Amino acid sequence: MTGDLLPQRPLLCRIPLLPGESLWSYLTRLAAANGYDSLSLLTRLCHQRLAPLHLHPRHLLEPQHAATFAVLAALGGLTPRELANASVHYFARAPLWAERGSSSLSLADGAPLPLLDARLRSKYLWREHEVRFCPECLQQAAYHRLAWTLKEVGGCLEHRRLLRDRCPNCAAQVSVQDVVRGQCRKCRADLAAAMPDDVLTPFDVFAQQTIRSWWGLAGPAPTDMDGSLPDQPAPILHQLFELVQDAIRAATAVGPTVLDRYNVQLQAFKALADWPTGFGNFLRGRLEQQVRIWSYYSGCDFSGPVHLRDDSPFGFWICGLQDRPGFGFVQEAVDRFLVANNIRVESGCRRTRLLIEADAELQRIARPLAEKGLERMARVLESMGEDDPESDGAVAGD
Ligand SMILES: [Zn+2]
């Protein structure tokens, strides 16, 4: 390595940061523009500067220190702030985390840069070797957008398509480097050719816009859109959005594809939209599922009042959110739902129970399952009898 490659001097070829581009993408392109086919040489250049500061070059893609930003800025001729805004730390300032403190560092411009903590990072963001992309965006310009880093961003608002996560030819996972090249590294297929046939509906767009606004990527979605959300702050709405997603995932086997993941998010978003009707529909879905489970496992056909314990998955939605800060509006929606569905919450000295007087629709759901449940129980009893020779003798003896 020669002295003139030391990173205090800019690289020979400097490139602009493109609109919405991620730091991962910028560094990959910067390396390529200077004739390096991977980030490793850039890493070595930085290491010369960072090693005396005991900073590991591994943190190049997601810098944790002001010095790393300074070294990268010097290399590419941008400011540390421009790079910070393209990094994952951008999301530490999202409205969604407004009530959450985070550690920060001071950049060269003197202003603080809040850092995205490791737990949030791994929960909400993809890694650079497993990214999403919009083929049509790649047709326009082959680079990786910071918005695609978010696991909750499932679609492209410009092209109204779902993001893809696989090579259209060999289904390999796609890395930032592949996106920047516009090509699968395994089979060299053109990623821009991965034309999805799914088109986002106006409601999908509303959901995607809202999610982006929670993450600080866009302003709030237009309020004249059908399906308005409760007038609540982003952190509260996001908590509810996540709780609903967890409930959907716990209740149904969710497949591994981009579409499977997207559908769970969309269903969860529907529970927040058209408040409180959407949420009432979601609760009704939980109730019907609980009735299915209960009728099959207990043989109960719900023709009369039935007591359910409050620690059931359904009970969580009725009793589990009462004391959650900021969730008063959810409790109001729950109370409405209870009245509309003939459900009483009975608090005893030991525990709370839910008394359900099932309507005709719930009974229709329960009846065949209760019959199946009783048959199942009879078979179990029968097989227990066969397994136990003593019981045969006892019956004969009677
Ligand atoms: Zn696009």
Ligand SMILES: [Zn+2]
């Ligand atoms: Zn491929």
